[in-house]
Amino acid sequence: MRRTVFPHKLLPWLLLAPQLAITLIFFYWPAGQAFRQSLLREDAFGLKSTFVGLANFRKVLGDPNYLNSVRVTVVFSVLVALCAMAVALFLAVQAEKIVRGKGFYRTLMIWPYAVAPAIAGMLWLFMFNPSFGTLAWPLRQLGIRWNPLLDGEQAMALVVAAATWKQISYNFLFFVAGLQAIPRSLLEAAAIDGASRRHAFWTIAFPLLAPTTFFLLVVNTVYALFDTFGIIHAVTGGGPGKATETLVYKVYNDGFVNLIMGDSAAQSVILMLIVIALTAFQFRFIERRVHYG
Amino acid sequence: MAEPSPLAVRGAGRLVAHFWMILGVIVVAFPVYYVFVASTHSVQTILRPPLPLLPGPEAARNYSDAFSGGISRIGGVSLWRLLANTTLVALGIAIGKIAISMASAYAIVFFRFPLRMACFWLIFITLMLPVEVRIQPTYKVMVDLGLIDTYPGLILPLIASATATLLFRQFFMTIPDELLEAARVDGAGPWRFFKDILWPLSLTNVAAIFVIQFIYGWTQYLWPLLVTNSNEMNTIVIALKKMISFADADTPWNLVMVTSVLAILPPILVVVLMQRWFVKGLVETEK
Numbered sequence: 214m215r216r217t218v219f220p221h222k223l224l225p226w227l228l229l230a231p232q233l234a235i236t237l238i239f240f241y242w243p244a245g246q247a248f249r250q251s252l253l254r255e256d257a258f259g260l261k262s263t264f265v266g267l268a269n270f271r272k273v274l275g276d277p278n279y280l281n282s283v284r285v286t287v288v289f290s291v292l293v294a295l296c297a298m299a300v301a302l303f304l305a306v307q308a309e310k311i312v313r314g315k316g317f318y319r320t321l322m323i324w325p326y327a328v329a330p331a332i333a334g335m336l337w338l339f340m341f342n343p344s345f346g347t348l349a350w351p352l353r354q355l356g357i358r359w360n361p362l363l364d365g366e367q368a369m370a371l372v373v374a375a376a377t378w379k380q381i382s383y384n385f386l387f388f389v390a391g392l393q394a395i396p397r398s399l400l401e402a403a404a405i406d407g408a409s410r411r412h413a414f415w416t417i418a419f420p421l422l423a424p425t426t427f428f429l430l431v432v433n434t435v436y437a438l439f440d441t442f443g444i445i446h447a448v449t450g451g452g453p454g455k456a457t458e459t460l461v462y463k464v465y466n467d468g469f470v471n472l473i474m475g476d477s478a479a480q481s482v483i484l485m486l487i488v489i490a491l492t493a494f495q496f497r498f499i500e501r502r503v504h505y506g
Numbered sequence: 507m508a509e510p511s512p513l514a515v516r517g518a519g520r521l522v523a524h525f526w527m528i529l530g531v532i533v534v535a536f537p538v539y540y541v542f543v544a545s546t547h548s549v550q551t552i553l554r555p556p557l558p559l560l561p562g563p564e565a566a567r568n569y570s571d572a573f574s575g576g577i578s579r580i581g582g583v584s585l586w587r588l589l590a591n592t593t594l595v596a597l598g599i600a601i602g603k604i605a606i607s608m609a610s611a612y613a614i615v616f617f618r619f620p621l622r623m624a625c626f627w628l629i630f631i632t633l634m635l636p637v638e639v640r641i642q643p644t645y646k647v648m649v650d651l652g653l654i655d656t657y658p659g660l661i662l663p664l665i666a667s668a669t670a671t672l673l674f675r676q677f678f679m680t681i682p683d684e685l686l687e688a689a690r691v692d693g694a695g696p697w698r699f700f701k702d703i704l705w706p707l708s709l710t711n712v713a714a715i716f717v718i719q720f721i722y723g724w725t726q727y728l729w730p731l732l733v734t735n736s737n738e739m740n741t742i743v744i745a746l747k748k749m750i751s752f753a754d755a756d757t758p759w760n761l762v763m764v765t766s767v768l769a770i771l772p773p774i775l776v777v778v779l780m781q782r783w784f785v786k787g788l789v790e791t792e793k
Contacts, residue, residue: 217686218618219696225613229625232610235666238651239644240632246643304530309513310523320778321531323785324538327773329725329743332766335750336537339544347540347556381534383788390789392513400513410515418513439638443727447747461638465728468642477642484639492634 244485250478269479278455279463279480286459289373290437296377298429301384302422306414308385309392319389326382330375331443337375338448361449365456368449372457375448376441384429391425392418431495438487460484538770545569545763552759564760572764580758581745581765582737589768592724592741595660596773599723600716602665608708611674612700616686626675633668637729645732659733660741664726670715677711678704714787717780724773742769 251269253262273279304322308315325333340348343360352359361367395418403413442461445451451458451466458466464484468477515523544552546565551557577585613619614626637644644663653659681704689699730741740748746769749762777784 217683217690219616219690219699221617221696222619224696225617225619225622228609228613228617231606232629232666232671233625235606235662236629236632238647239663239666240635240640241628243640243643243647244635246646247640250643300530304527306513307523307526307530310515311520311527312514314524314527318527318531319785320781321535323777323781324535324774327721327725327777328538328770329727329773331727331743331747332725332769333537335746335766336541340537340540345553345555350555378534378537386785386789414513439636442638443725443743446727446731447750464638465641469645469732474642481639481641481643485635488636488639489634 247478247481247485250474251482254475265475269475270483273476273479273483276476278458281455282458282460282463285369285455285457286438289369289376289441289457289459290434292373293376293380293437293441294430294433296373297380297433298384298426300377301381302388302426304381305385305388305392308389319386322385323382325379328379329443330379330441331447333379334372334375334444334448337371337378341371363453365453368453368457372441372444372448375444376437379444380433380436384433387425387429388422391422395421428495431491435488435491438484538774541763541766541770545760545767547760549758549760552763568760568764572761572768576758576761577745577749577765580761581740581749583740583745585765585768587738588740588742588745588765589772591739592743592769593772594657595726595730595741596720596723598657598661599664599726600719602661603667603670603719604712604715606665607667607670608674608712611671611678612696612704615675615678616696616699629666629668629671631668632666637663641728641732648733654733655736655739657739660730660739664723664729667719670719673711673715674708677708681707710783711787713780713783717776717784718787720776721773 252264252266254265254269255262308318328336338346338361340346341352341359341361343349343362349359358364359367361371399417399421400413403417408416438459439461441459442465445457445459445462446465449457451462460480461484464477464480467473467480514520540557543559543561544557545568547557547562548564551562551564573585575584577583577588581588610625610629614622648654648659648663651659653662685703686699689703694702725743726741727743727747730744731747734740734744737745737748742765746762746765749757749765
């Protein structure tokens with residue numbers, strides 16, 4: 214607790230005013246509206262709305278399309294988080310094994326962080342475009358009937374690849390930092406005891422990376438849930454069929470394209486609950502991270 | 507990276523590690539390189555796979571055509587305008603975020619006033635309300651305030667950030683009490699203390715947050731998609747998506763590729779050139 218402070222009474226409010234104003238207008242008011250709308254149903258002409266309690270939630274949760282989109286989101290998020298973290302950890306370990314050239318590799322490795330998700334999606338679609346994509350061509354030669362615009366599983370594979378590619382940079386930087394924070398003495402002691410490198414990695418380094426891994430697990434899940442909207446929108450538009458329609462994409466689609474307000478609002482509220490749970494989870498692990506740190 | 511890591515290996519092991527790193531770097535950097543290559547070939551070459559792996563002879567023509575009206579023909583807005591819009595939005599978001607979150611962190615850390623912690627929590631909770639979960643009602647607020655197709659509409663809703671406020675608060679709390687006492691003994695008010703002491707100490711943090719938020723602003727997608735209708739107000743990412751979604755057999759792919767390169771290059775340059783602050787800021791302070 215700080216002992217010395219400035220005595221002004223009005224000044225702090227002036228300093229806080231811009232942030233509070235923006236927060237209230239663009240965060241709290243719309244979030245409140247989402248809650249309110251989720252409990253209302255508009256008539257066919259959008260003129261009158263009536264209070265329907267939790268009916269919108271019941272409708273959404275009983276809708277096979279919504280359940281499909283839950284399934285799509287789970288598959289997509291798990292694949293993206295696992296692939297992006299596994300590849301990044303592997304590369305981070307390789308980077309720690311070498312002495313010269315680390316900076317060079319890192320510089321090239323961080324590029325995708327700066328690429329917009331939607332553009333990442335377009336790049337991958339360009340490379341794997343069924344009509345003239347250079348990398349689609351060898352797949353065709355191998356006898357694979359490659360057409361992500363028609364085949365749901367291939368579409369999923371393509372968006373997972375693009376989303377994973379973009380997230381590797383971020384995970385790589387954190388795993389490198391995590392590996393560097395491991396006390397030298399522990400690994401040196403293991404070496405003196407004659408432990409093999411593989412053994413030392415899995416029994417010492419990997420467990421000590423747990424805080425980083427958990428942190429990244431949450432960040433990657435949030436990323437896969439929310440930040441990948443651009444990839445889905447630019448590459449598949451949720452299709453083919455509804456094979457890549459994630460929860461966020463569905464909120465957008467129902468609210469803006471299909472204009473079903475009550476449903477869209479109920480879905481927004483469900484998403485809010487997911488974010489709150491993830492944030493709470495994340496802060497628990499932040500506390501732990503400090504201990505290891 | 508001064509001393510070798512305890513995980514460092516010798517001999518063949520190191521060569522194997524280099525092999526994997528090179529493979530990783532190729533996979534990671536290839537898509538970006540490949541778009542650059544595509545932007546230097548003619549449409550006919552792009553449409554006839556496989557595309558050569560080396561830059562072609564059409565670079566000068568593609569780029570000058572794109573800048574001198576080629577993009578206006580297909581997208582209804584000039585490439586210059588798109589770059590200016592995106593730069594303005596990215597800078598507006600980065601600078602705006604730094605300004606308002608520094609101001610509020612300063613108020614919360616260096617002053618005592620009623621409801622101080624309530625204000626802190628009010629800001630903190632916005633972490634849990636990303637745009638994606640309140641798309642429709644936020645859009646309605648924008649319509650009511652007449653902010654559709656305006657720069658404030660593109661920038662303002664994105665500059666309130668709990669993360670940046672938390673970071674500055676955390677950093678300000680590490681400033682020793684003695685420093686503030688000494689400044690006050692010397693008769694420094696809040697402005698003097700901020701300008702002469704706090705700001706110079708915060709520069710590294712400011713640089714790190716600037717890079718992270720510039721990238722965040724440059725790569726925005728959902729929000730510009732919602733609040734811009736007119737082509738003139740598009741950011742380059744949205745314009746690119748529009749060009750491709752109108753794609754038919756006669757999409758000028760060479761010009762689309764030039765636009766992609768220009769949409770990707772500025773943020774990559776920012777990250778690479780400010781790498782030192784960016785990596786430190788990201789790893790040490792984020793979340």
